[in-house]
Amino acid sequence: MSKTIKKANKKTTRKTIISFRNIHKSYQTGPITYEALKGVSFDIVQGEFVAITGPSGSGKSTMMNIIGALDLATSGEYYLRERLIDAYDDDELSEIRNRDIGFIFQSFNLLARTSVLKNVERPMMYGKVPKAAREAKALECLDLVGLKDKANNMSNHISGGQIQRVAIARSLVMNPAILLADEPTGNLDTKTAHEIMGFFKELNKQGHTIILITHEDDIAAFASRVIKVKDGLIESDK
Amino acid sequence: MEFIELFILAINALRTNVVRTVLTMLGVIIGIASVIIIMSLGSGATQSIVGEISSFGANILTVQAGRNVRGPGGGGGSTVDTLVEDDVKALALLPNITSVAGLVSTNKQITYDGTAVQSSISGVEETYAQIHELSLSQGSFISESQVATRSKVVVLGDQLVEDIFGVDAQVVGESVRIDGKSFRIIGVITDSSSALAPLSTVQKVILSQNYFNSIEVLVDDSELVTSAETAVSDTLLLRHEINNVNDADFSIRSAQEMIDSISSVTGTLSAMLAGIAAISLLVGGIGIMNIMLVTVTERTREIGLLKAIGAKQRDILWQFLIEAVVVTLMGGLIGLSLGVLVTFVATKFLSIPFVVSLSSILLAIGVSTGVGIVFGYYPAKKAAALQPIDALRYE
Ligand SMILES: Nc1ncnc2c1ncn2[C@@H]1O[C@H](COP(=O)(O)OP(=O)(O)OP(=O)(O)O)[C@@H](O)[C@H]1O
Ligand SMILES: [Mg+2]
Numbered sequence: 001m002s003k004t005i006k007k008a009n010k011k012t013t014r015k016t017i018i019s020f021r022n023i024h025k026s027y028q029t030g031p032i033t034y035e036a037l038k039g040v041s042f043d044i045v046q047g048e049f050v051a052i053t054g055p056s057g058s059g060k061s062t063m064m065n066i067i068g069a070l071d072l073a074t075s076g077e078y079y080l081r082e083r084l085i086d087a088y089d090d091d092e093l094s095e096i097r098n099r100d101i102g103f104i105f106q107s108f109n110l111l112a113r114t115s116v117l118k119n120v121e122r123p124m125m126y127g128k129v130p131k132a133a134r135e136a137k138a139l140e141c142l143d144l145v146g147l148k149d150k151a152n153n154m155s156n157h158i159s160g161g162q163i164q165r166v167a168i169a170r171s172l173v174m175n176p177a178i179l180l181a182d183e184p185t186g187n188l189d190t191k192t193a194h195e196i197m198g199f200f201k202e203l204n205k206q207g208h209t210i211i212l213i214t215h216e217d218d219i220a221a222f223a224s225r226v227i228k229v230k231d232g233l234i235e236s237d238k
Numbered sequence: 239m240e241f242i243e244l245f246i247l248a249i250n251a252l253r254t255n256v257v258r259t260v261l262t263m264l265g266v267i268i269g270i271a272s273v274i275i276i277m278s279l280g281s282g283a284t285q286s287i288v289g290e291i292s293s294f295g296a297n298i299l300t301v302q303a304g305r306n307v308r309g310p311g312g313g314g315g316s317t318v319d320t321l322v323e324d325d326v327k328a329l330a331l332l333p334n335i336t337s338v339a340g341l342v343s344t345n346k347q348i349t350y351d352g353t354a355v356q357s358s359i360s361g362v363e364e365t366y367a368q369i370h371e372l373s374l375s376q377g378s379f380i381s382e383s384q385v386a387t388r389s390k391v392v393v394l395g396d397q398l399v400e401d402i403f404g405v406d407a408q409v410v411g412e413s414v415r416i417d418g419k420s421f422r423i424i425g426v427i428t429d430s431s432s433a434l435a436p437l438s439t440v441q442k443v444i445l446s447q448n449y450f451n452s453i454e455v456l457v458d459d460s461e462l463v464t465s466a467e468t469a470v471s472d473t474l475l476l477r478h479e480i481n482n483v484n485d486a487d488f489s490i491r492s493a494q495e496m497i498d499s500i501s502s503v504t505g506t507l508s509a510m511l512a513g514i515a516a517i518s519l520l521v522g523g524i525g526i527m528n529i530m531l532v533t534v535t536e537r538t539r540e541i542g543l544l545k546a547i548g549a550k551q552r553d554i555l556w557q558f559l560i561e562a563v564v565v566t567l568m569g570g571l572i573g574l575s576l577g578v579l580v581t582f583v584a585t586k587f588l589s590i591p592f593v594v595s596l597s598s599i600l601l602a603i604g605v606s607t608g609v610g611i612v613f614g615y616y617p618a619k620k621a622a623a624l625q626p627i628d629a630l631r632y633e
Contacts, residue, residue: 070546071627091550097626098548105546105630108539113254125243126548170547 016082017177017209018044018067023076025062025232036062038232039076046177049204050211051223059232060213061182067211068101068180069093098127102171102208104181109167110155116142117151120170127174141169145199161192168199179203181212185219197222241560248561251533259565262529265522266569266609267576270602272515274577275584277598280508282581282590287504288497289591295369297460299467300491301329301453301474319449320478320487326453328477332469334458339363340450342441348394348402348433350414355401358432359392359416361440367427369456377410377425384424385436388443392421395430417444463492519605522569523613530562530617541621542629555622562614563607570606574599 025037036059044050052060065071066078069085078085080096088096097103110119120138129137142148145165150158158166164184171179181200185193193216201222204210212223220226228235252259303318323340330338342361347354366372367379375396384391392414394402403409413420421435441447457466467490471483478487534541541554578594585592 065627068546070630071625094545094548094550094553097546103546105543108543111540111543113250122544123547126544126550126553131240131243174548 014046019079021077051220054229102176106183106186248564263569267573269519270573271577276511278581286590299455336456361437393425397431527613534621538632545626551622558618563610566610
């Protein structure tokens with residue numbers, strides 16, 4: 001089964017979940033305006049596994065931050081679940097980040113001086129999940145990434161690979177449709193990185209839409225679709 | 239998020255930097271402790287003074303000779319000669335009056351065997367002992383017949399006895415010289431440093447005068463003191479042919495009036511000290527605001543992360559606000575304990591009653607919470623308003 005056929009199939013059977021229409025993003029640093037995205041358009045449908053690659057400074061993180069409702073585009077339209085992002089107010093954007101999107105960053109993923117379990121439980125605190133249900137759900141997600149036994153460790157007493165796995169567990173507790181990962185394996189050795197990618201692959205099979213940024217081709221190879229960015233524009237999308 | 243969860247988060251955050259937390263609290267601790275000490279010592283002192291005045295007789299009216307002389311000792315040794323025996327007789331006829339007695343007082347040297355002590359001497363009648371609830375440690379009090387016969391007898395205060403004769407001296411039957419005349423000691427009263435002699439003796443033998451320095455009116459019931467005061471005043475004005483109260487050649491003081499004026503003095507004093515305490519709380523609050531601003535800056539990345547996982551503005555606001563309130567409230571409780579402790583020790587030394595009112599405790603808790611809210615709001619608002627991406631990218 002080739003990737004193109006699979007993609008086509010999905011497009012006919014599944015809904016578009018993310019849609020970029022001519023997205024521009026400029027940063028203002030003093031008098032200088034820098035255009036990090038110069039008109040980007042693409043659609044991502046539910047259940048896709050997309051890798052975003054490109055050289056440093058090409059605008060990958062900028063794109064990811066807009067997708068994750070952490071930042072707003074300067075111009076263009078971004079539809080999330082077929083609704084224009086501008087239509088959501090601040091609280092609703094928080095709710096989207098809480099329920100619909102799970103974030104895994106490259107570093108500074110966990111709250112310091114807080115146990116692994118409390119870190120994983122935190123999104124449920126904001127998501128109004130009943131207190132009694134939280135611990136079980138957190139442990140279940142930690143079990144998925146094989147870290148149930150580290151639940152009571154402090155976040156600074158686990159390894160880099162374990163931190164990323166905890167971040168994955170945390171991103172899953174609210175059962176979001178989309179997982180966003182900005183270079184989640186950037187700080188890890190190849191073996192650990194592939195282990196982490198195994199989890200993403202598995203989660204994608206379970207139906208999560210996954211968008212991840214990476215520099216490395218072997219990591220991008222886990223995805224079913226690769227969007228290459230260069231100088232704020234899409235160079236290729238396949 | 240539930241309040242209790244925010245509370246636990248705050249405690250955890252504060253635990254990670256105990257030294258800073260305690261230093262931050264210091265202003266509030268000192269402020270609250272001073273408020274508690276001032277309020278408690280103030281009310282303790284007032285209570286003890288009021289108690290003393292009340293034991294003096296809540297149903298006694300003192301008519302002092304002279305124009306509206308206020309303040310303690312205002313009429314002592316007065317040379318105003320307007321209060322006379324006929325006034326006493328007229329007042330005794332008023333309703334609801336138990337007894338009326340003239341009083342003279344002066345300052346004289348009391349000598350014994352080469353020892354000389356300056357003391358106040360009052361000329362009193364037999365009823366004086368009951369009116370003022372005096373208790374005798376030796377001998378007996380002045381009798382009616384001693385007043386009638388101008389006996390040269392004297393009752394001394396125990397402190398006076400100590401000064402003249404030394405501790406625990408048995409002095410009844412001994413003689414002292416007052417104004418060059420020999421007086422026989424017939425009794426000793428406790429908790430006093432003055433001397434009492436028969437009214438007629440002091441009036442005629444020592445002072446050679448016909449008038450009184452003051453008249454004491456014992457009213458039947460303390461409830462009737464106010465109406466009795468009016469009656470006494472009216473009677474004396476009429477007898478002295480004075481039309482305007484403001485021109486009165488006497489002034490009337492009651493225990494209640496003294497209590498009121500003392501309460502107002504201690505009230506003013508407390509208010510002034512409370513103002514100083516308030517400044518200390520203000521300084522403490524500014525300290526809290528400063529530290530909270532530093533904390534928010536330090537934890538900018540954390541705030542970004544929390545926003546990324548779904549924290550709303552109000553979640554962040556509450557988290558930091560509760561953190562500030564926990565600091566001030568803990569400071570308040572420590573200050574309260576410290577204040578109570580200091581008050582307890584101080585009252586032991588000053589021998590005034592130890593009173594910590596519920597209102598001062600509630601005030602301490604309320605004020606410290608208020609300081610936390612007022613000074614924690616701005617930093618918390620600042621934290622809440624951070625844009626997620628700016629917070630996440632903060633170095
Ligand atoms: N807050 C900002 N202010 C000014 N310029 C910015 C800001 N954020 C990013 N940029 C610029 O925008 C461009 C794109 O940045 P972005 O972080 O999206 O790159 P990237 O593709 O993620 O790079 P990397 O692979 O190094 O993470 C860069 O040139 C960067 O300098
Ligand atoms: Mg990047």
